[in-house]
Amino acid sequence: MKGFCPGCDRAVEAAPDTGKCPQCHGVLAQAPEFEPLPQAQRRVPWLAVLAGVAALAAVVVAAMWRTAAHKPAPASAPAQAAPAADFSAVMRAHELTGERAIAPGTADAAMAQYASQAKDAAALTQAVRGLVKPGGLQRVALGQRRKHAVLNTAELWSALREGKAQPVHPIEAAWLVKGLLQTKGIAAQFVTDGAGVQTPLLLSRTRLGLKLADGTVLEPLEAAAMTAPKPVSDAQAAAMWLVLRANVLRLRSEYQAAYRDLSAAEAIAPDLAAARFVRGVAQLDQRMTDQGIATCEAALGQQQDPLARLFLAEVAMANDQPVKALQRCDEALTAAPGLPEAVVTKAQVLMGRLQTLPVDQRPAASKEIAALLDEALNANPVPTGARASKAQLLLIDKEEQAAENLLRSAVQTHKEIESALLLAELHTAHKRHADAAQVLQDVDAPLDDARIALAWVQALIADGKRDKALELMEKAFAQAPDNRTIGLLRAQLLAEGGKTKEAIAALDGLLTGEDSEQIALLQAQLLIADNQTERAASVLAKLRDKRPADKKVALLLLVALARAGKLADADKVASAALNDKLVTPMDLAETWLQAQQLQKAIAVLEPEAAAEKPDAQTAATLAVMYVMGGRKADAVALRDRVAVKLGPQAEEFRKTIDEAIAAAEQEKSKAAVPAAQGAP
8 A cells, every 4th residue: 555654755655564654664644545536636836847758759658757967067166256347258268159158248239339329328218118029028928938048138139130039038138238228338237126025046036127327227128117126236147147048058958058157157146046056956857856956955045035945845746745845835935925826836735645635634635725726816916827726626626617617717818828738638538639629729828838739739639630730740849949858749740640751850850868868769660660770770789889788779679680681790689688688589589570580580489399398378479480481280280299298278278379370371361362463
């Protein structure tokens, strides 16, 4: 029986003799009678934690989690903040080159010309505000995972002039304004708002503007004035910009580049804890859990941030530590009482613990969760995940219609992505696949989110619209060419649609990264299916050098070599795999058969069938192979010879062999008909 151990703070298998925790011997917190919760009960985290990659191909569907392929660069030693003029020099010193070494705020000739047209600071201020428009300066949505590059000032200005600017963070916009003001010779001081809930580690709510000599605070992305402006040094603002860029690189799994940006940020502004926190998040991404948590804790010790506490609550939940997660939520609520995001996260944690509670305690727990979610739903604005979480609770309480109504309202009125995903899941559970696809279409769901792409494609395929599913995947890939999950799903659909060569080419772009070996294995299988056996053998030989104990790699290499006509090399692989006990004779025989080498398959099994007490399945398989090779008499003789050694099982064995021989003969005759029809 599985239960939750409060002492170990995780789910464990009960010790069979005592029924207690096998680690600490504590009593498990679970009722003897257990009612599974509906499938729809899954948390909707308000922050994505520990991204995973689903590796999908025509022949294999496997989950592939990122491993620590790259070790992070060590944190920079404490240093004095670099003067503003030296920002680019510091960046170059940390191995940043080309455009990546250009500091934010660096203006080009086009910016200087634009600024020169304004007669004074007021006119330039008004012109900057006019840049806020579609295709111009737009704020990135709170909580949105920015995956496109964070640009330096000149690059952003170029995108603005072409009307191709992507949504930016206020920190990026502030540096653009700084560059324009500098070209006009207007002095300005960076300021941030000291009011409200501050997020100095996540930077998600950081407002950054510029205070002019007359006291005007210029924030192009903000309508309301700052309540309590406080100065920020140029060094801190430059480090913030580098942390933003590092975080985007982290989301794209470009860890080495991200660590270089973070090291430069730490050198420019040693007192900015955000760099250390993002370093810890990157370590968590790379499955260095203990190190990542320690790094994040160190950043929190340097500077408090309630939303960062909630991030660590999500990490705790991902590691099956609900007690620790609740502690993090309470810490965030202590620092910021009534913080809506903290209220939602706490409700989600408690919802996740419902399974561990005795049945008679669940109604009270549900009532507590409902109260928390109602509090969050009364906030303005309503935090991400609140409506979807409320719907999950309704589903748990078997109020499906109420849950569906709430989700429909959240999707139609508020365009909530999390609610759309849950509503689509609900439609799918009732086989309303067209409705599931329509929900995701109506919500204007961004296709660069792999969850949306996957759910949408699955709905279309289930609705019999495979062509539309592939068309959708192509759009998703165009929007997010760096998203590995989307790339793999696209390759799968291409392969399943018979476009094997296109699928192989699609996987070419995914052969670098932490899961490159799994991608290479998938590609090798497609290469074999496409009769590109020489290339498949080359790929698999390199893989075997890295993974000599991998049974699948060895057997696929044997198939590729044999089909490429390199039987001597295939024999060496087979002998080595057998001698190393990596494969069984039956494994080897079946693989030789896949390699279209029937006689070699027979040769592997004949010694096994000649044993004093041969395995019945092995003998039956060999008999079928004899028939396939036109040796029915040998199959009958094998049947009679083995049957006398099986005692009471002899009759059943004879019957099995006779049925196998009959089936093999039938298959053989079917194969002969097309051949005869095609003869001249």
